[in-house]
Every structure is written in structure tokens, then in C-alpha cells.
Amino acid sequence: GAVVSQHPSWVICKSGTSVKIECRSLDFQATTMFWYRQFPKQSLMLMATSNEGSKATYEQGVEKDKFLINHASLTLSTLTVTSAHPEDSSFYICSSIPGGYNSPLHFGNGTRLTVT
């Protein structure tokens, strides 16, 4: 089946530093990549939708200058958390729809970010 590879699986960084999370589609072309964030015991929250070759669409309340999304190729999308702070500590997950609109989402395995 379609595979979305996400890394790193976990990262610990100091406050003020930037962290890049990568998601690669291994056996399909990911025209669209969805980025989610999940805090403990809460539901997945969509942060942004990125389309290859164009600017990402951010959900209300998500700072586009803080969460930089790049989707320069059909197999790679990245999320960079800039100037991370402890409140950015969360579980970040990417996903895509390999089979078209009516097909299920395939998720990366997530990145657990801890900012100290």
C-alpha cells in the first residue's frame, strides 16, 4: 500500500531553535499533503494543506510565519517550526490521499516534538 515516510519520529530541541519535519511519499505522487497537530488527549487539528508547487493554505489561528511549509516536489513536503517554544511541543503528523479524493488518507508515523 501507499507509504508516507515521516521523520524524525521524535525530536527534542531548545527554545528558540527551528525544527524541520519531512514527509516523503515513497510510492505515489503526493499532490496534496495535510499537516496536523495533536496535543495530548485531544483530537487531530488540521494546521495547513499544501499543494505541490504552490503556497500552503493555513487554517485559522495557525501562524504561517511560524510554521513554514514547503512542498517543492511531488514526493516531499516539509514543515519547519521556527523559533520553537515549549507551547509548540506536540505530535505533528502529515498525511496524503494517494488514490484521489474519495480514497482514504495515509498518514506518516508522526513526529513528537518536545521544546525545552
Place this chain on the structure above:
Amino acid sequence: RKEVEQDPGPFNVPEGATVAFNCTYSNSASQSFFWYRQDCRKEPKLLMSVYSSGNEDGRFTAQLNRASQYISLLIRDSKLSDSATYLCVVNIGGSYIPTFGRGTSLIVHP
């Protein structure tokens, strides 16, 4: 009203029990429906798609009721390993963005 709603639970059931979850959606133009399972600190994994005629996969049965705008998931003979959060996902008609319910927590105890 949220576009996709689920009872957060938790549903606390003994091993061997049958348990059912519902998920309601507000947009009648919704086109495709899925159930995912999410374990603690892990990514969601597809459990099953939901087809108009209903479908079954082992102990799991999914059904769609378009008239009442809900989907359901039935788990028979619950196992301890079924303990997880179950998410329903709806592809809303006219939108390319899958919409999640907040998830229903299931705890199966011995």
C-alpha cells in the same frame, strides 16, 4: 454544529462484548467515509472504508445511513487489543479536505 461529531466516550467494556460507535455528519453532500484507529502516541491507521451497502471485516462491521447522516462501527467479541481511539473521517462534498471527528475512546478490560 461541528461537521463531524462523535461521542468521545470512553466506552468501557469487558472482553467479548459487542460495542457500537456512531458518527454523525452535517453535510449531505459528503461522499466518502472511513474509520481509523489511533493508539496512544501513534498515528491513525485505516481500519476500514465505509460503503453504502455496509461492509464487514472480521469482527468489524461498518454501516452508512445517508438518510440520517451517520456512519457506525460495530465491534464484536471485543479484545483487549481493541482498546484505542476510533476516528471517523468524512470527505465533505465540494471540499478536498477530509474532516475528522474528535474520536471515541474504547477501553476493553479483562
